[in-house]
Amino acid sequence: MRYSPLVGGPHAQCPVCRLVMKAPEERPDAPLGCPRCGASVHRRKPESLARTTAYLVAALICYVPANLYPIMRSTSLGRAQEDTIVSGVAYLYHSGMWPLGTIVLIASVVVPIAKIVSLGGLVASVRRRSRWRPRDRAATYRIVELVGRWSMVDVYVVTILVALVHLGTLANVEVMFGAVFFAAVVVLTILAAESFDPRLIWDVLEEEEGRDVRT
Amino acid sequence: MRIIGCRECDAVVVEPFVPDGGAAYCDRCGGLLFRRHSRTIEVCFALVVAAAILFAVANLYPFLAFQMQGQTTRTTLVSGTRALLDQGENAVAALVFLTTIASPACEIGLLLYVLAPVHFGVRLPGLALAFRFVEQFRPWSMMEVFLIGILVAGVKLADLAEIVPGIALYAFGLLIPILAAASNFLDAELVWRRIAGEP
Numbered sequence: 001m002r003y004s005p006l007v008g009g010p011h012a013q014c015p016v017c018r019l020v021m022k023a024p025e026e027r028p029d030a031p032l033g034c035p036r037c038g039a040s041v042h043r044r045k046p047e048s049l050a051r052t053t054a055y056l057v058a059a060l061i062c063y064v065p066a067n068l069y070p071i072m073r074s075t076s077l078g079r080a081q082e083d084t085i086v087s088g089v090a091y092l093y094h095s096g097m098w099p100l101g102t103i104v105l106i107a108s109v110v111v112p113i114a115k116i117v118s119l120g121g122l123v124a125s126v127r128r129r130s131r132w133r134p135r136d137r138a139a140t141y142r143i144v145e146l147v148g149r150w151s152m153v154d155v156y157v158v159t160i161l162v163a164l165v166h167l168g169t170l171a172n173v174e175v176m177f178g179a180v181f182f183a184a185v186v187v188l189t190i191l192a193a194e195s196f197d198p199r200l201i202w203d204v205l206e207e208e209e210g211r212d213v214r215t
Numbered sequence: 216m217r218i219i220g221c222r223e224c225d226a227v228v229v230e231p232f233v234p235d236g237g238a239a240y241c242d243r244c245g246g247l248l249f250r251r252h253s254r255t256i257e258v259c260f261a262l263v264v265a266a267a268i269l270f271a272v273a274n275l276y277p278f279l280a281f282q283m284q285g286q287t288t289r290t291t292l293v294s295g296t297r298a299l300l301d302q303g304e305n306a307v308a309a310l311v312f313l314t315t316i317a318s319p320a321c322e323i324g325l326l327l328y329v330l331a332p333v334h335f336g337v338r339l340p341g342l343a344l345a346f347r348f349v350e351q352f353r354p355w356s357m358m359e360v361f362l363i364g365i366l367v368a369g370v371k372l373a374d375l376a377e378i379v380p381g382i383a384l385y386a387f388g389l390l391i392p393i394l395a396a397a398s399n400f401l402d403a404e405l406v407w408r409r410i411a412g413e414p
Contacts, residue, residue, distance in 0.1 A: 004227045006218050006227045006228070006229065007218065007227060011220070011227055013220040013222070013225060016347050016350050016351070017346075017347070017350075017403070017404075017407045018219070018220060018222060018403075018404065018407075019407070020218050020219060020220040020227055036343070036407060036411045037343045037346070037347050037407065037410075037411075038343055038344065038347070039347055076375065088371075091371065092367070092370065092371075095374065097370050100366065100367055100370055103363065103367075104367060107363075134224075134244070135245055138223055138224060138244040138245065138246060139245065141223070142223070142246065149354070149357050149360055150360055150363075152314060152357050152360045152361075152364075153360055153363050153364050153367060154364075155307065155310065155311065155364075156295075156311070156315070156360065156361050156363075156364025156365075156368075157364045157367045157368045159295040159296070159298070159299060159307075159311050159364070160279065160290060160295055160364060160368040161368050161371065161372070162295070162298045162299060162302065163288075163290040163294045163295040163297075163298040164279060164281040164288050164290045164368070164372065165281060165288070165372070165375075166288065166298070167283060167286050167288065170283060170284060170286065171283055171375065171376070174302060175299060175302050175304050175307065179304070179307060180304065180306060180307055183306070183307050183310055187310065190354070194354070198223045198224065198244075199223070199224055199225040201244075202224040202225065202226075202243070202244065
């Protein structure tokens with residue numbers, strides 16, 4: 001059990017307003033109510049590793065159809081064309097829009113898989129009680145949390161195209177199966193990042209330092 | 216002496232003095248402890264009022280118009296969600312609605328509800344609950360990502376037809392930096408203290 005000398009016993013921190021409070025000595029992991037904002041407080045996010053793993057596995061499964069299946073079909077004067085995430089990026093490069101193409105490539109292809117790999121690595125490192133470079137692992141988590149939302153770009157592009165281009169046989173855009181899986185990947189990886197508790201990275205180091213070492 | 220905790224590594228420290236506009240970082244993990252803005256309530260209140268007006272404009276007017284062989288379609292924020300619903304993609308429609316309309320609206324509305332009474336020294340019920348929701352909605356509010364989405368969609372359609380930017384697009388362009396500034400200037404700890412009536 002970890003003790004916080006400044007608080008005088010185990011402590012918990014409100015996840016919403018961040019008030020630091022004493023946790024009961026005998027059952028430090030029991031849920032508390034925050035006296036300042038009323039949110040429910042757990043010392044660590046409950047079942048953090050199991051939840052994160054579950055979301056990651058689900059995201060990984062959806063990542064395959066998200067990239068294989070087309071996300072939209074555009075029809076223009078009788079010619080139909082189906083676009084996947086990657087062909088959409090290729091189109092931007094071909095039209096000379098390489099800065100936008102690069103943003104979409106990073107946001108839609110690189111970020112989701114990088115998130116799955118790095119969160120998976122973080123979960124594994126905590127499970128193995130790793131003491132390897134905790135500051136760098138903390139920074140990795142910070143970046144994962146920050147960039148995840150940008151993967152939504154392609155979902156919005158499809159939404160806008162569908163809303164704008166519905167002129168019947170002249171020009172029409174439809175959403176396809178892949179977009180659903182892609183949106184699922186984005187949501188699942190955001191939920192995975194939210195479920196992971198970065199404080200777990202530090203717990204193993206505190207246990208080794210002993211209970212009276214100040215942090 | 217006040218004790219604060221690091222959100223990322225749970226280290227507890229005595230709150231350091233930080234001059235206005237400065238930030239404190241955790242010694243152990245390097246995470247941000249807090250940014251100090253002693254005038255946070257006044258500044259954020261002003262920014263959120265501006266954001267509310269721009270958000271209303273962004274919702275009421277079309278952001279892109281698409282012209283092809285004499286036919287024109289316009290799209291507003293809601294029409295995107297509606298088009299997805301029409302095609303039976305209810306889950307994606309719900310996600311787009313949540314991230315581009317519901318969450319930003321709740322974030323802006325609840326911030327106004329919290330900051331106005333605190334600023335004017337009025338006591339209203341449910342301030343703590345409202346501010347808690349603000350913190351919980353924020354990760355799901357993705358207006359800035361949507362703006363990039365508009366740009367990409369505009370580029371993709373430019374070959375096919377004529378694209379006319381609407382008033383809402385300019386409102387978006389102003390709204391995003393204002394929302395970013397508001398969240399940067401928001402010293403949540405100070406707001407919590409005012410809500411709780413702490414010194």
